[in-house]
Structure formats: structure tokens, C-alpha cells
Amino acid sequence: MDDSWTLPHICAERCNACGACVVACENHALELDGGVAALSHPESCGGCGVCEIICPEGAIDLAFEIVWEEELCSSEEEKPLVGGREPLAGGGRDVQ
Ligand code: SF4
Numbered sequence: 001m002d003d004s005w006t007l008p009h010i011c012a013e014r015c016n017a018c019g020a021c022v023v024a025c026e027n028h029a030l031e032l033d034g035g036v037a038a039l040s041h042p043e044s045c046g047g048c049g050v051c052e053i054i055c056p057e058g059a060i061d062l063a064f065e066i067v068w069e070e071e072l073c074s075s076e077e078e079k080p081l082v083g084g085r086e087p088l089a090g091g092g093r094d095v096q
């Protein structure tokens with residue numbers, strides 16, 4: 001399977017060409033092309049999800065959701081695990 005599923009999908013019908021995603025993309029992967037945002041440089045996309053978050057029209061979708069560590073924790077005792085650590089007594093989720 002190729003890695004294209006990790007790339008943002010842009011709905012041309014929803015895009016109003018505001019350019020917010022183009023400006024926000026630090027990797028310069030997006031451009032406005034013919035009045036619609038386009039992933040002109042997919043090889044530069046790091047899948048950060050900023051474009052999806054910033055789009056006021058909900059025109060950009062990534063096939064996955066980035067969940068920050070704080071959102072995984074319901075308490076101080078349930079910190080997510082990173083790379084090979086044993087589970088904490090109160091439980092935790094492996095985020096390798
Ligand atoms: S932020 Fe959304 S509406 Fe604006 S150019 Fe990008 S895709 Fe289009």
C-alpha cells in the first residue's frame with residue numbers, strides 16, 4: 001500500500017479559496033490552483049493536520065486524527081506510554 005492515505009484530501013466544492021491553509025502550511029505543500037486549494041507538493045506534506053484545523057469551510061480532511069497526549073489522559077495517573085515503558089499501575093495507553 002502506498003502512503004497517499006496519510007495526505008490531506010481537499011474538497012473542491014467546499015473550498016472558497018481563502019488561502020488560509022496555504023499560508024498555514026509550514027512545509028509549503030499547498031497552493032491555490034485555479035481558484036481552489038491543491039496539494040501541489042505532496043512529497044513535502046508531513047501530515048501535521050494544521051490545514052484541516054484551520055480551514056473555515058471544513059474542506060480539508062485527513063484520514064486520521066492527531067491526538068495530543070493531554071487528551072489521552074483522564075488523570076495524572078493515566079499518562080500515555082511512550083516506547084517500551086511498562087504500564088502504570090493506574091492504567092495507560094501505549095502510543096508507540
Ligand atoms: S483554508 Fe479551506 S477554504 Fe481556504 S483555501 Fe484552504 S481549503 Fe480552501
Ligand code: SF4
Pocket residue numbers: 008024025026027028029030039044045046047048049050051052
Ligand atoms: S497536513 Fe500539514 S504539512 Fe500537510 S499540507 Fe496540511 S498543513 Fe501542510
